[in-house]
Structure formats: structure tokens, C-alpha cells
Amino acid sequence: ASENVKVRTLEGIPSRAPTLIQYEPMNSTAIMIKWQGPSSSYINGILNSFKIELIDLKRNITLYQEQQAKPIELYQFVIGSLKKFTNYSVRINCATKIGSGPWSSPTIFVRTHEDVPDQVENLTFSNVYDTSLDISWQKPSEINGHLIGYELEWYQINNTQSNLYDRSVIEIEPHLTTYKINNLSATTCYTISVRAKTRKGFGLKRSASIESGYPPEMPSPPTNMEIISIEKRSVTIKFSPGYTGKTNILRYIVQIQMRSNNSQWENTQSFHIEQSKLIVRDLYPNRSYRIRMSAVNIKGTSNASIPTEFFRTKPDVPSSVPQLLLAQAINSSAIRVRWMIMYYALSSPRVIHTIDYSDNSSSISYILNNLDGYNNYSCSICVCTSTGCSSYSPAFEFRTDESVPSKPTEVFFSNVGYSSAYMTWQKPTKLNGILIGYKIVYWGLDDEQTQSEIDDLTSATNSYSFKELEKTTPYTFILCAKTRIGCGEKSINRLLTMENRERPDAPLPPTIIESSINATSLILTWRKDGDFNYAPIRYIFIEYQEEHSTTWKPYDPINKPDGQITKLLVQNLKPNTKYRFRLASQNDMGISDYSRSTNFVRTKESAPLIQLTINYILTTQPCQIDIYLKELDSIDNNTRLKVLMKSVSNEETFQTSYHSINEDYSIHLDNLCQNSNINETHVLHVCLSNAVGDGPLSFARYFHIQSPAPLNISINSMNVSVLSPREILVRWNISQILSSINYRIRWAAANETDKEKSLIASYNESMVILDNLTPFTTYKIMINIFNINGDGLLYETDVVGTYEDVPGPMDQLTFSYVTFTSLQIEWQAPKSLNGILRSYELTYDNHLSFPSLMNTSSTRVKTIKQLLSPNITLLRIDELDSYQSYEFSLCACTIQCGPCIHKSIQTGPQKLAPLPPFDLFINKRSELIWKSSIKSEYYLVELSHDHGHTWKFIDQTFKSPLNLAKFQLNDSIEYYFRIYSVNRIGISEPSQIYRHNFTIFSTSFPLINPLQFVSNIFTFTRTNPLFFYIILGLVLLLIFMVICIVITCCCCRMKLKKTKLLQSTNTLSSNLNTAESKQSLYTSTTLLTPIKKELIIHRNRDSLALSDLIYNNFSSRSPPRPIPTPTVYDDLNSTKSLLTNNNNASNHSIDETQSKTDYSWYHALPQQLYTYMTNNHLTNRIMEENEHDSDEIDLAVAFSGAILMNNVPRSRAAVNGCSSFAL
Known part of the structure; x- marks a missing residue:
């Protein structure tokens, strides 16, 4: 593997x-x-x-x-x-x-989960009135859930501090996007917000601010009404709106009046107009009207305006039709129609009742002929005037009587033998009744005596077969259709019983009879051909061809000529057109070839048969019009356009003019102003015309020729004079007065040429007063003459200025930096100064908070009035009472003071003011630390060393912490601290009191470092520039004092030397005399001791007065020489201080007295004097002047919290460093 x-x-x-x-x-x-x-x-x-x-x-x-x-x-x-x-x-x-x-x-x-919706869209306001307005919005672009409603919130805005008052919230159904807010305050700013809501909550608010309107007043009617366009059933009017009544115009009421003896004014339309132009509709044509208008606002309806001149609307086609009463059949081909005469005007002249061919306006019936028998017809009727026809009446249906039918069509023997024939046919073209069958009669060898009849054919049969005919024998067959009336027209047909038939040969060419040629018809003849191939000719086909056409067209293919005729009248041809014709024969076997055509023959020329239609007429240019026609299919080259025109009042013939036809089918007419009836209504017809005659006229069109502007009329003189701060009188004089002209006066402020206003005066006026102008304003005034067709030359006057007037109301008044004893007031100049601003007048007074305090000295009403420079719009006001309500009124002054704006405020913490600081703490570095929830502009720090009974201002800082080491506070004293926050709105309530004892840190304090001490002093003087200048002044004063002491010592030394020289020459008697003088002086000397003292306080001066002193006398013996020290009285106890707005700080020890600018004397007064000093300084000054009617009161000056009292006149108080005894 x-x-x-x-x-x-x-x-x-x-x-x-x-x-x-x-x-x-x-x-x-x-x-x-x-x-x-x-x-x-x-x-x-x-x-x-x-x-x-x-x-x-x-x-x-x-x-x-x-x-x-x-x-x-x-x-x-x-x-x-x-x-x-x-x-x-x-x-x-x-x-x-x-x-x-x-x-x-x-x-x-x-x-995804549901969420709150987005903001609503397109928040808008409408119909803003003094106490109500409409608000609308659109759904949020993203609802983000199931929309279950909206929340609408509005509240009033205090312009001074943007405080919120009278907050109102309502819930609105989700399908609503509009709401009407009522019960508003007039001329008040509101913030209105809308937010959508889903099951998850509310979305973001969409807010907008708006000011409610002024209390409404009755409006004034429109002015300068001018007709600018007149149509058949409408008219366009231009006007200038009148006074709106400080609110919106809801609608305008239009009233019309027809020109008759007892015609009343009728309200036709009531509508809202966005622009100063309106179209009044639903008028009757060919009627005279005039129009007036009224304005409607929320307060009511104004008076009616001045009506326009009478004008006539253009004619129009009838607006209604006659009532069709009866349509009755006379026979099988005619019907009589009856209608009701219209007894009222048809809104247009020359009324013609027309049905089909009727042109007799007085008739009430007409017979319609050439109708088909036993047919259903619907009949309508309309009325025609020269301008056109009305709409048709409702149809009236009827049926003609039954009659005999026409002959059957398409009869052929399609199959023929020596002894039989098969015949076919089609129904007649006009049945004229109910078809019940057919009837055939035939015979042979022209022997009618041997005729046979077949009368049992039904209406559905269209063929029949004949038998037992004789061979090669001519037969005649007659076929007719039957109705209930009887047999109709017969169809005669011949036949030769023979086989092997063929379709016919081409016939010979036809011939045209020259004398029969007309514009639309001619007679065509032809020779009957004997060679029809054993099948007789049944029908003849005729075709024609125009000269420039390549196609042959059949002539009347439905009604083909019978094959037995040799002549035919050819109709419905075009005039002046070349034609040629050809023929074809049809037998039982088919259609032959067409014959050779005839030569071209031209029909004669005729008058045009086409009725033109005018689309519209333009009259925008003076003395000329443009006519625009509806396009035509084909027009002969020899045809022209004929225009017939005349004025309506002219009973003479029409003025005619001929024009060639251009591509856009328009006609331009000019030089029309030569007519003396230029200002009247004109009527116009247009038709086609050639050498033979004119075609039918178009429907009439009515129009006005725009005449040229009145350039030849000039104004000879103009005069302008000022009547008041708001009125100017304009006078003029012209060279020629015509009823067709008017005057247009236009004016505009020299610096606002784009805000031009105009006024129209009638032709018979020569002066006008321009009112409602702006005071102290330069105006440019212009006049021109105009008519309905254009403006003439413009004439300008020299610029003219209106007089000064009182200024308008102040725009707004706001408060800021409101503390316990001071505030800052800001304002804006009036929008309408109406003159040169010379000053502002400010008045303010306090309001009594409780009626029970009316009779107490601490709650007296104090009013202060000040004239301020026109260049300032901000003022700091001090020396107010704490927690006291003040009402301020401010107005601007030109030649007089205008309306004042009033605002009230209470001193002390305000809404939206910062919250007080909290969490006060002093650390081991002797720094005062605190926290604040709202950002403040700066903080004021106070301390007290008497358990909060007396508070002293120590520093103003912009942020935490504050280093207290620079104030060198005593370690053995327990101090109390409190802080205020201040921003642009005002001051806060005091913070919670913080208690601190510096002894707890004394053991840890090292010895004072001189360098650190100097550094602290340098830092303090850098942050307090005023204190730096005080230290510099004290140093210079010290240097001056040292120089004075040195000079004094030198002088004393020189004097001592001179005294020693004189002592050697003195005698004993002079010494005794000197001793006696001194003893006498000791005896008469009085040492003054105060028994009772009374203080009178003046708040504008840091001084105290002493009065009503009682003195004790010493014994006459010489007392021992007293110690050279001043007599000091220190009976004033410390009291609790009021917070002032002094921003100066001191680096002295807390036991030293503050600067005079801190009003420390005021805080150090006894409690029994505190209430007395709360009155206004103006009131106290008057009281002090009344009480100082004695010159026995002298001045007391405060030093280091003590009071050094001077003696009454002719006495001496002890001065530091000098004896109270005479030397």
C-alpha cells in the first residue's frame, strides 16, 4: 500500500x-x-x-x-x-x-425604551392683544414615545431683575397645537414655554418672550381708496390702512351701493387683508357701483370710509338661461321647442335668445327640422349676447314620431347561376321606427306583370336565395325595409342570370363642370360604362386629392353613390384649394381599378367661415393695446385680421383696421389716445377678412384705454407750513383742473426715505393737512398729479421740520446692586425723544409698610426729586432705609417732561439675589474661610466684639479666604463674624454668625517678624490704594510738624535769651505790679464745668453740636495751676451698626475709630438718638435750622470716640498742652 x-x-x-x-x-x-x-x-x-x-x-x-x-x-x-x-x-x-x-x-x-420627547417645533404667536394672545406650535420631530399631552407655562417678567411672577401652568390634550391665553396684563413682557409629555415625563421646553399689546382703541376707516382694475364681475381696490387702535385689524367690512334712486348700502364681504389691496367679487356685469370700507378690531367697528367714485363693471355673458318649458314633436323629422321669456336684465346689452339657428330675441318657440324619425333627443337652450353665450339650460329629452326607414344598404348578389341567385343586404342607415321585416319584389324581362312578391321576411333576415329563374334572363329586384308605418325607401337592383361573372373594368375618368365650381362644392360627372362583365354596377367610389397632398381620401364612404347615377354634387370642400378626383366601380364580384384622375381644379375663394376667439387684451401701455387670439388650424394666405372698435356710448359705426396674421396670433394697436372718448369703456370685435368678404365676428371684449400720464399739467406754486409738532399744512395751485386727475402727496423723514407714506387728494382740493407726524423731525414732501393710467411730474418742497414735543415714555427702568441702604438704577432713553433731551427728572419716596406707623417719626414719608444730566443713564442712590419700600418715577424732559415710568422696590435682599455664605471657619493661619452656593461678585465681612450688638465693616473681598492677621485683632477678645454675598441683583441675607477667640492660637503664635509685618502692610496698601494715599498724607504731615517744632524751639530759645537780658533791668515796683495783676486775674478766672449736655445730629457733617450748657463758678481765690489737659466727655455708648456700602478698609487696631467716610459717629450714637436719626437728611436739616436760632451753640469735634466740648463765647476750653489760666 x-x-x-x-x-x-x-x-x-x-x-x-x-x-x-x-x-x-x-x-x-x-x-x-x-x-x-x-x-x-x-x-x-x-x-x-x-x-x-x-x-x-x-x-x-x-x-x-x-x-x-x-x-x-x-x-x-x-x-x-x-x-x-x-x-x-x-x-x-x-x-x-x-x-x-x-x-x-x-x-x-x-x-428601544420610551423616553421624554424632544422640543416642540415652530413656536409662534398671533392675535396679540392687550389681555390675550394665541400661541401655536408643532409636534416634536422626535416624540420618543406615546404623546400624552403638552404643558403650557407662562409668567410675567419683571424687566428690572428678571424676576418671575404669576406663573401659570396648564395641561393641553395631545391633539391640540394651539391655545388662546387670556387674562394677561397690558404692555407686559411674558415668557411662554411649551413642552411635550410622554409616559416618561416632560421633554425640554421651547420658550419665547413676547410683550402683550396696549389697551385697544376704536380703529379708523381706511383712506386713499383707489380703483385700479375693473373686470366683469369683480373690481380691485387699493387703499391705505387707517389707525389700528393699538391692536390688530381683525377684518374689513366692504359695502357696495348700486347707482339707482333708492339703492342702499349692502355688506358684501368681510375678510382679513394681509396687504393694502383687495378684490371685491360677485358683482353684476354692466352695473354702476361705488364702494366704501370699515375696519374691525377687538374694540369695535370704525366708521365707514369715504366712498369711491361710481364705476361700471364690464359686460359679460348672461349669468342665467331661459327655462325650457316644452319640446313637442310635430312629425318624424321636426320638433317645436318653447321657452319662457326672461323678463329681467341679462347683465349685458343686446340680448339674443338663441337655440340652434334662432336669432329672433322676441320669439318663444322654434321648429327644429331634418331630424331622424323615432329617435331620442336631448334639447338645451342658452342665451347669447355680444360678449358670448351663457351656459346651457338643463337638458329636456324627447322623441320624434315614427316614420318609414331608409333603403337597405350593401345589396349584392354574391352567388348567381343560370337558374338561381343568392341576395344579401344590410340594415338601413336610418330606421326611423321599429324594424318589423323586409319585402322583396322581382320580375324578369322588364315585365312587371309577372312580378313575384316575398313579404314574410323578418327583421333579422339579411339574405334570400331565389330558385327557378330563367337562364340568361335579366331580372329586376326591389328590396325595402318595413316599420309599423310601412315600407321605406326602395333599393332597385338589376341582375342577369349567368355564370362566370367578373368584377368591372376601370371606369372612364370623371369630368368637372366648370360652371358648377364654387368655394366649397362642385359637380362631378362621369360616363356610365356598358362593359360591366355581366354584373351590373352597384356603387361608385369617389376619391379626391389636394394639390400639396400625396394621399387620396374617400369622399363620403358611408353614403356611396348608386351605380345607376352619373352625376354627383361634391360638397364640404375648402375654398381656394386645388382638387382632383378619380372613380372606381363596384359590382357583385368586387371593386374595379380606379380611373385616371381629373386635372387639378381650384375652388373659388369665399369669405372666411372661422369665428375667432380673443384670449385676452393687454392695456398696460398708454394709448395702446395688445390683442391675443386663439391659435387657428389653417389660414389662407390672402386672409387678414379685421379689428372693429368703438366706445360704448358712441352709436356710430365701428372704426376698422386690418392686420396681417403673425406667428403668435397677436394684434398691436397704438395711437388710440386721439379719440375724444378716451376715458370711456370701449368694445372690440375681431374677424377674418379677405377679398370676398368678412367672416363671423368674435364675441365682444370690453376694455379701457390707458391714457397717458398727465405730464402737461403742472403745479404753479406750493406752500408748506408747520401747524404743530405733529401736523404740517401743504397748499398748492395747478395750471389746469380736470376731473380725471388726483393728487398724490408723499412724505418721508429725511433720514428714513425708505419709509415713505402717501395720501391721495381729490381733483377739487388744493390743500391737505399731514397729521400723525413725528415731532422734531425733518420731512421731505413731494406732490405729483396722476390719473388711473399713470403719474405726472413730481414736485418737491423744501425740507421742513416739525416742532418739539414732550418725549415719549421711558423704555425701561431697572435696579441692580440693591443693598440695605443703597441701590443702582439704570434706564434707557425714550425711543421717541421728540426734541432735544435736556434732563431727566427722578423722583422717589418711601412707602409706609404698616398703617400703625403713620404717626411715628421713624416712618415719615420722604420724597426726593432730582434733575439729572441727559448724558447719564445710570445713578447710584445711597442713604436709603433698610427694608423700606421705595417707588421710583423717571421721566425725560425736552420742552416739558414726558410720561414717567414707575417702578417699586424694597431695599434689602431681593429675589434671585445670592444666597448667604455658609460654613464659616477660621483656620490656624487666621484665615476666614466660607462657602457660597451661587457665584457672587464680592463679599462684605463684618465683625463684632460685643456679642453681636454692634457690627463693624472690616473688609470687602472677592473670594474666600480672607486673612485676618492684617487687622491686628486682640487675642483676649472673643469676636463674632458674619458675611454678605453681593452680585448685580443685590445683597444676600447675612450668614450665620461665627464666634471665634484668637487666644486658643496665641501660644503657637511666634514673635512678630518685622519683615513679615512690613510685607503685610505692603500687601494691604497694594490692595487698598486709598489707604496708601492716607499713609502718604500722614507721613507728609508728620514731616511738616517736625519742621514746625524745630522752628518753634529755635524761636523759644531766642526769646529766652532776650528775657534773661531784660530781667537784670527790672525794678522791684514793676515786680510788685505784676504780682497784683496776676492775683487779680486769678480771682476773676472761671473754670467751666459742664452740668447738662444735649446733642443735635447732622447726617451730612461728621460733627456734633453742644447746647444748653450750665456752668459753675469757682471761688475768687487763686486756685492752684491746673494740669494742662483738655476736658473730655465720653458718654456715647456703642450701638449696633447698619451695613453701609463704604468699601474703604482700615488697617488700624480694632479699638481705633473708623474713618469719617464710614460714618462711625452714626454707629456710635446712643440708642435714644438712633430712632431720631433715621429721618431723611432734608427733613433733619429743616428741623436743625429752626432750632439753631441762638448763637450760643458752638462746635464739638469727635476725636478717638470722645467729644471735646468748647465753652460758650468769651470763655476758653482747655486745650491739650496748654493751661486754662491766663498767663
């Missing part, structure tokens, strides 16, 4: 698909499938990959995913980025390198 040989077959494709074990949706956009690969025996190679096919059954989109094969038994794959709530079909196959195997079967179906 040979050795074994191992051979590997080539790799193939898998023969079995993977097995899907599990499939389920993971969420709304992903599904998970698990499958198991086929057995290795079915892979037929090395398994390379798996392919997953997903088909979106809704959108018919196929997706493919691939998974590489791995040496595992169970595969799992998650397919993401799918459409939500969508059905997918899933199948899988596996592949080797050669190719893919079969798809898994059966196909599985899986649907």
Missing part, C-alpha cells in the same frame, strides 16, 4: 448562522444581544467576524455593526446611539476570510 497523503480543502463560507440567545433593550438608545457561534463543523474555515444588521422599521434605515470573533462560547454586544422608542429588526451572520454565511432566522424584533 502507498503512503497516506494529507490534503486540506480550501476555506469556504459558514453554512449555518449564529444562534441568537437573548436580546433586550438596555435603555432608550441601546439594545443588548447575546448569541452563540455555529458549530466548528459548519464554519468551513477560520471564524473571522460577526455582522449584525439592524433595520429601523420606521425610517427604513439599515445599520451594520461588526464584532470580531473570539475564542469564547457566548458573545454579548451592546449597540448604542439608536433612535428612542423605535422598532428594530435584528439578524446576525458570521464570516470567514472568504465571505459571509447565511443570516440568522427568524428575524427578531426589538424596540
Whole structure:
């Protein structure tokens, strides 16, 4: 045996698909499938990959995913980025390198989970009024589930701080996509949002903001009504809308009036117009009308406008038809038709009642002849005028009387022998009754006495066989059809009993009688051929051929001429056309060859028989029209177009003109303005014409000739004068006044020439007042004369400006950075300044929060009015009361102040203001740390060292933390801290109080490093530039004081030297006198001691006044010399502070007094004075001036929290460093 040989077959494709074990949706956009690969025996190679096919059954989109094969038994794959709530079909196959195997079967179906819908589409508003509006939307592009409804939400927007008020939410059914919102506030901004809902919840909102309208007013009627187009049953009107009444115009009411003695105004149409043009329909033709209009809004209906001039609609075909009363058969071929006369006008002149051939408008009956017997006919009637015919009346059916039929057709003897003959025939073409049978009569050798009659043939018989005939004998056969009336027309046929018959030879050529040639007919004759091969001629075939044609056409193939005739009248030929003819004979055996043709003969020329149809007439150009006709099949070259035209009022003949026929069948007429009746309605007919005559006229067309623009009429003078800020008077004078002209006054602001307005004045007016103008605006005014056909020359006046007026309302007023005692107010200039803006007037006052506080001094109403520069639109207002409501009113001022805008606000934390900081903490590095939930612009830090009774502002910072080491706080004192957050909206509530004692860290504090101290001072001054300038000023002051001290010491030294020199020359008496003087001075000196003191506070000055002082006198003896120190009074206790907006920080010790700009004197007042000082500074100033009527009160200045009191006049207070005794 040979050795074994191992051979590997080539790799193939898998023969079995993977097995899907599990499939389920993971969420709304992903599904998970698990499958198991086929057995290795079915892979037929090395398994390379798996392919997953997903088909979106809704959108018919196929997706493919691939998974590489791995040496595992169970595969799992998650397919993401799918459409939500969508059905997918899933199948899988596996592949080797050669190719893919079969798809898994059966196909599985899986649907992703439901999810919230997408946003709604096309959110729009309509019918926006003061208290209501309509909102509409479209379904979301992806619903992602079962749509169960919509949520509509709207709320009012406060323009100042975007606060939300009066939030309203409603649920709407899923089949509705529109909703009307009611009970809105006028001129208020609203945010309206719509979102769709599925069983999984609501989708994203689609929001839009809109401002409700103003309270509606009554509208004014339209103006400048102008007729621009007149048709048969309609008219087009152009107008200018009037005042809308601050809302939308719902519709316009159109009223018409016919020109008669007692015609009333009638409402014809009520509709909504998007543009300033309308078409009034359903008018009667050939009637005179005039039109007026009224506007309708939500408030009501305006007055009627000024009516237009009377105009006449064009004539038209009758709009109705006569009533058909009777159609009665007179005999088998005639019927009498009767109808009712129309006693009302047919909307067009020259009415003609027409049925078939009738042209007598006074008749009420007509006889229709040449009808077939015993036939059903339907009869309709219409009315025709010069412009056309009306529609037909309802059909009236009838039947003519029964009569005898016509002769049978196609009579042949197809099989003839010496003693027999077989006869065939067809039914008559006109039965004229009920066919009951046929009758045959025949005889031989022209002997009618030997005739035989066959009268028992039924109506279904169409052949008969004759026997026992004589050999080679001529016979005559007569065949007729029978109805109940009797036998009809006879068919006479001759026959020779003989065998071996043949079809006839070609006949001789026919002859045309020259005298019989007309425009549409001629007589054709031919000679009867005697050689018909023993078979008589039954029928004659006639064919004709036109000169430029290559085909022969049969003439009347249904009614073939009998074979016994030799002359025929050929009809229905074309005029002025060449023809030739030929013949063929037909016997029982067949049709002969055609004869030779005749020579070409030309029919005579005749008047055209075609009635033209006018498609339309264009009158767009002055003094000319264009007529467009319906295309014609064929026209002779000698034929022309004839136009007949005249004015309707002209009873004379038509003016005619001839025109050649062009390719587009159009006629151009010009130079029509020479007619004196140019402004009237004209009527026009068109017909074909040649040398013989004219064809039938077309239906009439009515039109107006567009006359040229009034270029020859000029305006001699124009005068423009300003009456008021909103009115301008325009006067003019023209050279010639015509009733057919009008004046168009146009005006536009010099800087807005694209927003031009116009007004139309009648021909008999010479002045007009332009109103509703914009104050303090320069206008350019133009006038031109026009008529219905065009504009004349344009005349411009010099530019003129209206007077100044009060400005319009302020656009908006907003508040920002609202704290406890201050706020920032912003505004925008009015959209309509109406003049030169000179200033703004701001007024604000507080509102009493509780009626019980009306009589208390702390709740007095305070009103402040300020005039502001016109260049500013932002103002910071301080010195307000905490938690107090203020009403602000702001108006712009030109020559006077315009309407004010009013806004109210309460000081303190606002809605949408930041939340207070939280989680306050001081770490070992003396850093104050806090957290904030909303981003703030900056933070204000306060502290207290008296258990929260008195709070002092220490710093403003932009972020956490804050280093407290720079404030040099006392380690032995327990401090309380609180923080405020501030953003553009305002200030927050204070944070929770944080208590901290620095002694717990004192042992760990090292000695103060001078370099670190200097570095801290440098850092603090860099972040507080104002403090840097204060330190610089103090250093300069210190240097100045040192220089002064040095100079003073030098002077004192020099004086001391001089005194020593003088002492040596003094006498004893002078010493005694000096001693007496000093003793006298000691006796009269009074040391002042304050017993009672009273403080009067002025908030605008950091000073205190002392009054009503009582002094005690010392004894007259000389007291000992007192210590040179000042008398100090420190009775003011610390009170709790109000937060101010002072941003200056101090690096002094906390025991030192703050700067005057921090109003520390105000925080340090006694509690009994605190309430008194809450009044406005204007009120306090008046009270202070009334009380300061004495000059016994002097000034008190605060130093380091103490008060140094000056004495009354003629006394001296002790000054630091000097004695209170006289020297």
C-alpha cells in the first residue's frame, strides 16, 4: 500500500448562522444581544467576524455593526446611539476570510425604551392683544414615545431683575397645537414655554418672550381708496390702512351701493387683508357701483370710509338661461321647442335668445327640422349676447314620431347561376321606427306583370336565395325595409342570370363642370360604362386629392353613390384649394381599378367661415393695446385680421383696421389716445377678412384705454407750513383742473426715505393737512398729479421740520446692586425723544409698610426729586432705609417732561439675589474661610466684639479666604463674624454668625517678624490704594510738624535769651505790679464745668453740636495751676451698626475709630438718638435750622470716640498742652 497523503480543502463560507440567545433593550438608545457561534463543523474555515444588521422599521434605515470573533462560547454586544422608542429588526451572520454565511432566522424584533420627547417645533404667536394672545406650535420631530399631552407655562417678567411672577401652568390634550391665553396684563413682557409629555415625563421646553399689546382703541376707516382694475364681475381696490387702535385689524367690512334712486348700502364681504389691496367679487356685469370700507378690531367697528367714485363693471355673458318649458314633436323629422321669456336684465346689452339657428330675441318657440324619425333627443337652450353665450339650460329629452326607414344598404348578389341567385343586404342607415321585416319584389324581362312578391321576411333576415329563374334572363329586384308605418325607401337592383361573372373594368375618368365650381362644392360627372362583365354596377367610389397632398381620401364612404347615377354634387370642400378626383366601380364580384384622375381644379375663394376667439387684451401701455387670439388650424394666405372698435356710448359705426396674421396670433394697436372718448369703456370685435368678404365676428371684449400720464399739467406754486409738532399744512395751485386727475402727496423723514407714506387728494382740493407726524423731525414732501393710467411730474418742497414735543415714555427702568441702604438704577432713553433731551427728572419716596406707623417719626414719608444730566443713564442712590419700600418715577424732559415710568422696590435682599455664605471657619493661619452656593461678585465681612450688638465693616473681598492677621485683632477678645454675598441683583441675607477667640492660637503664635509685618502692610496698601494715599498724607504731615517744632524751639530759645537780658533791668515796683495783676486775674478766672449736655445730629457733617450748657463758678481765690489737659466727655455708648456700602478698609487696631467716610459717629450714637436719626437728611436739616436760632451753640469735634466740648463765647476750653489760666 502507498503512503497516506494529507490534503486540506480550501476555506469556504459558514453554512449555518449564529444562534441568537437573548436580546433586550438596555435603555432608550441601546439594545443588548447575546448569541452563540455555529458549530466548528459548519464554519468551513477560520471564524473571522460577526455582522449584525439592524433595520429601523420606521425610517427604513439599515445599520451594520461588526464584532470580531473570539475564542469564547457566548458573545454579548451592546449597540448604542439608536433612535428612542423605535422598532428594530435584528439578524446576525458570521464570516470567514472568504465571505459571509447565511443570516440568522427568524428575524427578531426589538424596540428601544420610551423616553421624554424632544422640543416642540415652530413656536409662534398671533392675535396679540392687550389681555390675550394665541400661541401655536408643532409636534416634536422626535416624540420618543406615546404623546400624552403638552404643558403650557407662562409668567410675567419683571424687566428690572428678571424676576418671575404669576406663573401659570396648564395641561393641553395631545391633539391640540394651539391655545388662546387670556387674562394677561397690558404692555407686559411674558415668557411662554411649551413642552411635550410622554409616559416618561416632560421633554425640554421651547420658550419665547413676547410683550402683550396696549389697551385697544376704536380703529379708523381706511383712506386713499383707489380703483385700479375693473373686470366683469369683480373690481380691485387699493387703499391705505387707517389707525389700528393699538391692536390688530381683525377684518374689513366692504359695502357696495348700486347707482339707482333708492339703492342702499349692502355688506358684501368681510375678510382679513394681509396687504393694502383687495378684490371685491360677485358683482353684476354692466352695473354702476361705488364702494366704501370699515375696519374691525377687538374694540369695535370704525366708521365707514369715504366712498369711491361710481364705476361700471364690464359686460359679460348672461349669468342665467331661459327655462325650457316644452319640446313637442310635430312629425318624424321636426320638433317645436318653447321657452319662457326672461323678463329681467341679462347683465349685458343686446340680448339674443338663441337655440340652434334662432336669432329672433322676441320669439318663444322654434321648429327644429331634418331630424331622424323615432329617435331620442336631448334639447338645451342658452342665451347669447355680444360678449358670448351663457351656459346651457338643463337638458329636456324627447322623441320624434315614427316614420318609414331608409333603403337597405350593401345589396349584392354574391352567388348567381343560370337558374338561381343568392341576395344579401344590410340594415338601413336610418330606421326611423321599429324594424318589423323586409319585402322583396322581382320580375324578369322588364315585365312587371309577372312580378313575384316575398313579404314574410323578418327583421333579422339579411339574405334570400331565389330558385327557378330563367337562364340568361335579366331580372329586376326591389328590396325595402318595413316599420309599423310601412315600407321605406326602395333599393332597385338589376341582375342577369349567368355564370362566370367578373368584377368591372376601370371606369372612364370623371369630368368637372366648370360652371358648377364654387368655394366649397362642385359637380362631378362621369360616363356610365356598358362593359360591366355581366354584373351590373352597384356603387361608385369617389376619391379626391389636394394639390400639396400625396394621399387620396374617400369622399363620403358611408353614403356611396348608386351605380345607376352619373352625376354627383361634391360638397364640404375648402375654398381656394386645388382638387382632383378619380372613380372606381363596384359590382357583385368586387371593386374595379380606379380611373385616371381629373386635372387639378381650384375652388373659388369665399369669405372666411372661422369665428375667432380673443384670449385676452393687454392695456398696460398708454394709448395702446395688445390683442391675443386663439391659435387657428389653417389660414389662407390672402386672409387678414379685421379689428372693429368703438366706445360704448358712441352709436356710430365701428372704426376698422386690418392686420396681417403673425406667428403668435397677436394684434398691436397704438395711437388710440386721439379719440375724444378716451376715458370711456370701449368694445372690440375681431374677424377674418379677405377679398370676398368678412367672416363671423368674435364675441365682444370690453376694455379701457390707458391714457397717458398727465405730464402737461403742472403745479404753479406750493406752500408748506408747520401747524404743530405733529401736523404740517401743504397748499398748492395747478395750471389746469380736470376731473380725471388726483393728487398724490408723499412724505418721508429725511433720514428714513425708505419709509415713505402717501395720501391721495381729490381733483377739487388744493390743500391737505399731514397729521400723525413725528415731532422734531425733518420731512421731505413731494406732490405729483396722476390719473388711473399713470403719474405726472413730481414736485418737491423744501425740507421742513416739525416742532418739539414732550418725549415719549421711558423704555425701561431697572435696579441692580440693591443693598440695605443703597441701590443702582439704570434706564434707557425714550425711543421717541421728540426734541432735544435736556434732563431727566427722578423722583422717589418711601412707602409706609404698616398703617400703625403713620404717626411715628421713624416712618415719615420722604420724597426726593432730582434733575439729572441727559448724558447719564445710570445713578447710584445711597442713604436709603433698610427694608423700606421705595417707588421710583423717571421721566425725560425736552420742552416739558414726558410720561414717567414707575417702578417699586424694597431695599434689602431681593429675589434671585445670592444666597448667604455658609460654613464659616477660621483656620490656624487666621484665615476666614466660607462657602457660597451661587457665584457672587464680592463679599462684605463684618465683625463684632460685643456679642453681636454692634457690627463693624472690616473688609470687602472677592473670594474666600480672607486673612485676618492684617487687622491686628486682640487675642483676649472673643469676636463674632458674619458675611454678605453681593452680585448685580443685590445683597444676600447675612450668614450665620461665627464666634471665634484668637487666644486658643496665641501660644503657637511666634514673635512678630518685622519683615513679615512690613510685607503685610505692603500687601494691604497694594490692595487698598486709598489707604496708601492716607499713609502718604500722614507721613507728609508728620514731616511738616517736625519742621514746625524745630522752628518753634529755635524761636523759644531766642526769646529766652532776650528775657534773661531784660530781667537784670527790672525794678522791684514793676515786680510788685505784676504780682497784683496776676492775683487779680486769678480771682476773676472761671473754670467751666459742664452740668447738662444735649446733642443735635447732622447726617451730612461728621460733627456734633453742644447746647444748653450750665456752668459753675469757682471761688475768687487763686486756685492752684491746673494740669494742662483738655476736658473730655465720653458718654456715647456703642450701638449696633447698619451695613453701609463704604468699601474703604482700615488697617488700624480694632479699638481705633473708623474713618469719617464710614460714618462711625452714626454707629456710635446712643440708642435714644438712633430712632431720631433715621429721618431723611432734608427733613433733619429743616428741623436743625429752626432750632439753631441762638448763637450760643458752638462746635464739638469727635476725636478717638470722645467729644471735646468748647465753652460758650468769651470763655476758653482747655486745650491739650496748654493751661486754662491766663498767663
